[in-house]
Amino acid sequence: MTVPVFAVSEEKNRWLREKMAELGVTEGDLEETFLRSSGKGGQHVNKTSSCVQLRHRPTGIEVKCMRERSQSVNRFLARRELLERLERLQRGATIRDAKAEKLRKQKSRRRKRTAVKYRGINDQGEE
Incomplete structure (x- = not known):
């Protein structure tokens, strides 16, 4: 399965693909769900499911990201956070x-x- 292209720069998309390959994470290892965000945003937040919850099946690590209004950007940020956590875990921390x-x-x-x-x-x- 190939890594999707997100609404961020091509450089960031390339970095994500390389980092996932380096850590041996594939899209098949990830379980992705979309939720309604909370916090500021009023009616917009209540109508769209822009919050991304990502679970790495092999390790059970879960990440939830609702920093941006864009679901695509949140998908990228969730993957980045997950990779950072996996890297820390591999280093022994x-x-x-x-x-x-x-x-x-x-x-x-x-x-x-x-x-x-x-x-x-x-x-x-x-x-």
Whole structure:
């Protein structure tokens, strides 16, 4: 089965085909369903099924994408996210590792912001 062409640049479509071949993922391994999105968009969101849910049958990894209004773009983004997760899994990192890394970065940013805030007060001679 061949990879469909999505409503993104030819370069991105080529990258997707190459990445899928590199990781050994075929369209036959993917189970794709379309859902109605949620969030902003009002009546448009309620009428169209632009949310894409992608499941990789061999590993059971599921990805849901509803970032854009275009179903075709969401199909591309869902595949890209799925390939990123599969790549992390092959490297030995788990999905939890990625979540822990994200949390660690958030805490670091907050710590820095707080330090700058209080350092600014101390520099002025106030406590």
